[in-house]
Amino acid sequence: MELLLVWGCLKLKWYYSAILFIVTLAAGLTEFGGGLKGEAIFQLFPSDVFGGFVLIVISAVFLRGIAHDEYDAFFGFGSLMLAVFGVLYILVLLASGLDAWIVGEEWNPLEYLRIEIVLLPLAIPGLIALNRARKTLPP
Amino acid sequence: MIKVALAGNPNVGKSVIFNALTGARQKVGNWPGVTVEKKEGICEHKGKKMLIVDLPGIYSLSAVSIDEKIARDFLLNEKPDVVVSIVDASNIERNLYLTLQLIEMEANVVVALNKMDLAKSKGYRIDVRKLSAELGIPVVPMVAIRGEGIEELKNTIIYASRAPRKPVIRYSDGIERYIELLRSKVVENSILPKYPPRFVAIKLLELDEEILSKAGIGEEVIKEWISSVS
């Protein structure tokens, strides 16, 4: 209940959760399908089954939030997961660059640009809300 | 050198306190005969040197698990000058159980009441002075990760080593009757004279395997003594 007071308008988070649910579910299903077929989605993003699975789970978290009293928690945590994986794939991208330099191969960063990285900015509102909760509530 | 043991439940901040006391002067090894980690360190304060030994995190001194055995053996055999019982203030009921057992053992106990900030945020307000009076031993409030209370703890350890307090905490009359009974038997028969008689009495009452075998007494004997009163 306190969290609602912490971040202004209460319905806003609910709607945003719904949007995130749809977006991540769509991304997840596409990546999963792409992973099964072994091709890049939209000819742009490399994909694999597990990346797709992760996105589907994240969408499930948002979905669960929509149907739950404590949806702030699910909204915040789902965003956190989105952020974690976005950052993770950025690290993988950077590591591949470092690797190419060490081994002396060509490096095409676009080959490692995954959809999770693109979705990363969407996580920001949720992260802000989560951080505010962390500061105002007792541990 | 003052020999100090750090005892407490897991997750009470024992490592933080250990590190704060010993800094870089630590040594990590194994407890003899087992693969459990043993940490020792030196702490120098006001010209006094303290040897700090970090005991494994345990919930009680029943000597069932390896960690408990290690802690108990150390306390009984090495007889540290001071035992710091680290208590999580936000979980005080469960944590004090071990403290009581240490007092039973007649160890020279100092309570480090850690995580005071957490307790406060959970809504607890603790009267440290009263607690110290009730337990009969010094209590040092601390927030170890912020470094609060460390100096006080060092002072208290040194003070306790000079003026040890061995309070007796009595339980309900019903139980005390049996404890008293066994205690007199222990004294009469000089059972394990190296250990405090009340401690031995309580352990015999609990039919503690280790103590029974060390004393060379069987369970039936204890049961006999007990029934002779009721």
Place this chain on the structure above:
Amino acid sequence: MDFVSELALGRYEKIGEIIGKCVEKVEKPKTFSDLIDTVVTDKYVGIPIFLTFMWAVFQFAYSVSAPFSDAIDVFFSACSDWARSSIANPQLASLVGDGIFGGWGFVLVFLPPIAFVFVALAILEDTGYLPRAAFVMDRALTKVGLQGKSFIPMLLGFGCNLPAIMATRTIEDDVDRRITIMVNPLMSCSARLPVYVLFAGVFFEKVAGAVITSMYMLGIVLAAVMATLFRKFIFGGKSSPLLMELPPYATPAPKSVLMSARNRTLIFLKKAATILFIGALIMWFLTTYPWDATNGGELIENSYASAIGHAVEPLIRPFGLDWTAGVALVGGFLAKEIVVGTLGMIYGVGEEEVADVIPEHFTPASALALMIITLIYLPCLATLGILRQELGSWKWTAFVIAYELVLAFIVAWIAYGIAVGLGVS
């Protein structure tokens, strides 16, 4: 009168008395940790969330550590080349170049992934998430004869089975502990990964990632099955209930994380590296001697290793595997990291070229069989040592070896049959 409980009660009564006098409770507000726990221990999404974090750990450990592994590989290959070209005495050159630098190189290449696993694990630990994960997995784990506390050792097993088995000491119940230890080797340790990477990369290119993960999944499934069987037929009883405390969540401190990872990596390095290094030397010796017969290590067919491989061959021919695979598998007993390196030595090629030579000796189906056998057949020597120590007797250790060998053959046989049937030859 039961005095044990009487005394416990007595102590708690006393504590209650003291607390009553000294502690006052003001209204308890809802905490941040409670908020997170609502999500993380949710009965629907709790387990999937945990699975995604496990996936994150391994992505982190293997992909992000890759440049470091490659750096080590490049360095040791250079040393190896230098040794072989600069040292006059051919036997000494081979010893230093292939045996020492080659051996070290192959072993140390796997240090970065292991170190990264420990880093990720430390992060999870410090945030306070792990006890929640154990709690969430407890229900699922009790259904297969394990319990929540088994979860951390099983998870660690993906890094290395040795510290994982040591971690089972947190499980109080003896039976629970035994079962966890006995199925732990089925959790595919990081040393087996190179085998999967190599063969999946060569034969299953596009779906290599999926194949590799399937090996891990297979290990998990087999562990669940074997644990259920052990519980049912050997031990009986039920898993003990999980009693654990949930510490509040916290932001992980970088120093603490790094120290924890460093300590664990050092322990692993100390225990395993010596054995691995000796193992690599032994493999070098077996593949290079008798010196004259093999002409300084060129004609591996004439070496001691080859003799051993041929002796083993009849056992694995049903899976389309030849004596070279036999030698590699025998090497895998010493340490799984050696399997790929041994193949390299046998085919007389460097690590980059091994992939090219593989198709001459394997088919997709037999590659699958080899991967499965590697997953199941034997724990490595170091793990065997710890098994003996933690299980407490040779009888049980022998039982573990026996069931794993049998299981390996059965599963490989089934998989090979299916693969051939599907025309994957």
